[in-house]
Amino acid sequence: MKEIVVISGKGGTGKTSIVAAFAALAKNAVLADCDVDAADLHLVLEPRVKQTSDFSGGKQAFIVTGKCIGCGKCQELCRFDAIKFDGKGSDVVDKTFTVDPISCEGCKVCIEFCPVDAIEFNDSINGQWFISDTRFGTMVHAKLGIAEENSGKLVSLIRKEAKRIAEEEKKDLIIVDGSPGIGCPVIASITGADLVLIITEPTLSGKHDLGRVADLAAGFKMPVLVAVNKFDLNSDMAYKIEEDAIKRNIKVAGRIRYDKAFTKAQIMKTSVVEYTAGAVTEDVKALWRNVTYAF
Numbered sequence: 295m296k297e298i299v300v301i302s303g304k305g306g307t308g309k310t311s312i313v314a315a316f317a318a319l320a321k322n323a324v325l326a327d328c329d330v331d332a333a334d335l336h337l338v339l340e341p342r343v344k345q346t347s348d349f350s351g352g353k354q355a356f357i358v359t360g361k362c363i364g365c366g367k368c369q370e371l372c373r374f375d376a377i378k379f380d381g382k383g384s385d386v387v388d389k390t391f392t393v394d395p396i397s398c399e400g401c402k403v404c405i406e407f408c409p410v411d412a413i414e415f416n417d418s419i420n421g422q423w424f425i426s427d428t429r430f431g432t433m434v435h436a437k438l439g440i441a442e443e444n445s446g447k448l449v450s451l452i453r454k455e456a457k458r459i460a461e462e463e464k465k466d467l468i469i470v471d472g473s474p475g476i477g478c479p480v481i482a483s484i485t486g487a488d489l490v491l492i493i494t495e496p497t498l499s500g501k502h503d504l505g506r507v508a509d510l511a512a513g514f515k516m517p518v519l520v521a522v523n524k525f526d527l528n529s530d531m532a533y534k535i536e537e538d539a540i541k542r543n544i545k546v547a548g549r550i551r552y553d554k555a556f557t558k559a560q561i562m563k564t565s566v567v568e569y570t571a572g573a574v575t576e577d578v579k580a581l582w583r584n585v586t587y588a589f
């Protein structure tokens with residue numbers, strides 16, 4: 295079984311559109327959307343969800359109202375301002391308090407100092423992940439809550455599930471839409487994969503981002519390829535990016551021309567290779583051939 299991860303230095307390079315096109319060309323792969331902070335592969339592949347599970351990225355404090363005596367010690371000590379006055383108390387307590395789950399960093403200080411052990415430390419639910427059917431095969435994807443962290447842990451979980459499903463369904467390929475950037479989620483996206491494809495664009499920031507992602511990927515000792523999307527919008531910069539890639543021992547796997555068909559395909563909730571048989575689809579097919587030959 296092989297696992298291809300498609301990444302980019304930043305969002306908006308066309309990475310997900312290219313992953314959707316690869317899914318259409320591969321026809322029989324397991325798909326994993328690991329861009330969990332801004333997941334959008336589902337917009338093109340229209341998954342039918344078969345299984346939904348909660349994702350817990352850590353633990354958070356929770357005040358048990360019936361035990362709290364309203365002393366306010368926890369609010370006084372919380373450095374993250376996560377404990378809020380929750381209103382007047384009752385016949386038994388003067389005030390009540392609650393924990394704001396978005397602000398709580400799980401440091402446990404309040405738990406240590408509560409005089410009556412009224413604070414529990416429970417799993418926080420930070421999002422959900424899904425196993426779905428798509429027209430191109432099974433897809434594992436997720437929805438992380440607003441301002442939730444620990445997306446690296448969620449990425450690892452999605453990849454692990456995708457691998458389990460690939461084994462179960464006897465599929466020999468996993469295509470991963472990786473996280474953009476160079477942070478924890480992208481490290482979790484590429485660790486242990488068989489090949490990384492970097493999608494970049496012909497701009498100065500695209501060149502700079504390629505350098506950062508390439509430096510990161512180089513540490514993982516796996517084949518790294520690059521493709522310049524919309525290369526004809528700035529051919530000079532595209533060549534500079536390709537020269538830079540070659541110096542870094544990164545193989546140039548393809549160039550994809552600018553074509554409004556990408557956007558039109560997205561609006562139609564389809565991949566570009568399903569939308570048109572034009573030249574841009576030939577570019578994507580050539581890229582896909584080079585990616586598969588690189589294993």
Ligand code: SF4
Nearest residue numbers: 362363365366368408
């Ligand atoms: S420290 Fe404990 S008892 Fe005091 S307000 Fe906080 S939860 Fe209630």
Ligand code: SF4
Nearest residue numbers: 372398399401402404
């Ligand atoms: S666990 Fe830490 S951050 Fe969370 S409410 Fe308690 S003191 Fe504040």
